[in-house]
Amino acid sequence: MDSRLSAVGDPPKSSWTSWASSAGSSQSKLATSVADRIVQDIISRGWPVGQVLGSEPELLERYGVSRAVFREAVRLVEHQQIVRMRRGPGGGLMITAPTIDAIADAVQLTLYWLDARLDEVFDAREILEGLAVRLVPDHLDERRADRLRAIVAGERSGAVRDHREIHAALATSTGNPAIELFVDLLNRVTGLYFSDTSLLTSQTLDAAHHAHARIVEAVVAGDGDLACSRMERHLRAEATFLREHGSTSQLIDPAVVLTGHTEGKKAEEVAREILRSVVERKSQPGDLLGSEGDLMERFAVSRAIIREAVQLLEHYDIAAMRRGPGGGLIVLEPSITAVTDVIALYLEYHGIQVADVFELRVGIEMALVDLAIDAMDPTRSDQLHEALENERGASDELFKEAAQDLHAVIASVAGNRVLELVSVVVVRLRRMHEGGDVSSLARRSAGTEVTRAHEAIVEGLVGGDKVASRRRMRRHLQELSTFYD
Ligand SMILES: [Zn+2]
Ligand SMILES: [Zn+2]
Helix, strand or coil, X not given: CCCCCCCCCCCCXXXXXXXXXXXXXXXXXXXXXXXHHHHHHHHHCCCXXXXXXXXXXXXXXXHCCCHHHHHHHHHHHHHCCCEEEECCCXXXXXXXXXXXHHHHHHHHHHHHHCCCCHHHHHHHHHHXXXXXXXXXXXXXXXXXXXXXXXXXHHHHHCCCXXXXXXXXXXXXXXXXXXXXXXXXXXXXXXXXXXXXXXHCXXXXXXXXXXXXXXXXXXXXXCCHHHHHHHXXXXXXXXXXXXXXXXXXXXXXXXXXXXXXXXXXXXXXHHHHHHHHHXXXXXXXXXXXXXXXHHHHHHHCCCHHHHHHHHHHHHHCCCEEEECCCCCEEEECCCCXXXXXXXHHHHHHHCCCCHHHHHHHHHHHXXXXXXXXXXXXCHHHHHHHHHHHXXXXXXXXXXXXXXXXXXXXXXXXXXCCHHHHHHHXXXXXHHHHCCCCCCCHXXXXXXXXXXXXXXXXXXXXXXXXXXXXXXXXXXXXXXXXXXXXC
């Protein structure tokens, strides 16, 4: 078992956010559903940043819950960075815009918790950035082409020093906000594995600048395939260089990931400290980290701060408080649901379109097919067959969840946690943009079609046939897009 992640087998969610997954009291369940309604309210109003959703008394009345439940719900949405409680006259729950820093922070925390390896990050970058430059020629206008050329010239003259700039500009040139976001995130994450930039000698920088220039040449000439192979070669060279360098670790340095945005927020500091000790001691799911009292003593903080820290840990499925005798804070199975919600909300705010989601999904699922075949073994083959079995046995209401599960299992079988994260975000975004009313008859006949397509895909994967699996997956995704969207 090389992965601690289990995205598979989650209970079906009634809403597209997954707060419901954290086990808890009936108060927590109520808070979760209120948090969901707050998100829906923000989206249905068109996300007016700065607008106040209502004062606390108004919202208590609107949602019909106690103050304690409401405050718990507010903390949940505050973690998503989409609202802030403003005190004082004219105050209330104010709508804010999620920032890239907050998203990056959540992603870094999750990848640290999953023990994601540098190899996984680079493999994911190769696939995503390869896909990006393949798409750029279709979206390239004069303005974007000029910008790319200007960065290449700037690198040559020394005016552009940030290595990430050309990667970001290429991703932006796709016009696809999801691709832009993931490329940006993974470029940031790469930096967490090696904090020592002095290891970039002038020779390696020259090689990188040369590679950048050749990639830009290819996209400007309209040759996406050539740009893609040049990008892949460039990233492989960079990965090899970093891997060979002694100070580069395969795992994220906690000193880098666990600082950042914690100033003045004691509860966050405590939560990060707990996470660090869980990872460093290699605690296993089910391990007891101590009672509320133990934690108050260990960190010399109040009960209120411990409770807030615990809520953050529960939010990211890191640990949860078990009540009763012998209870306390216990380690959970790592999961990516919380971070995928944060990313999906960010993209929703930035107006992602169905076509953008589809474009990214096809690229990712094609790559996952290849990786899944490379990783295939009897256990993985059993996992795929089990997912098919669940799908065949699913009731009409649960069919869609079960059918999406197969894609999650393929992503997990592929064995790259970073790509798995991208693929779960894509499925979630698609669900947010799904057309609603489909007659149950249409759903059933489409369901049969979907299951038949899934069976053919699994047969290809287990049989090791990349060409057939890719073809079947592509056709399946195209059929899905015409049916639902
Ligand atoms: Zn580069
Ligand atoms: Zn499917």
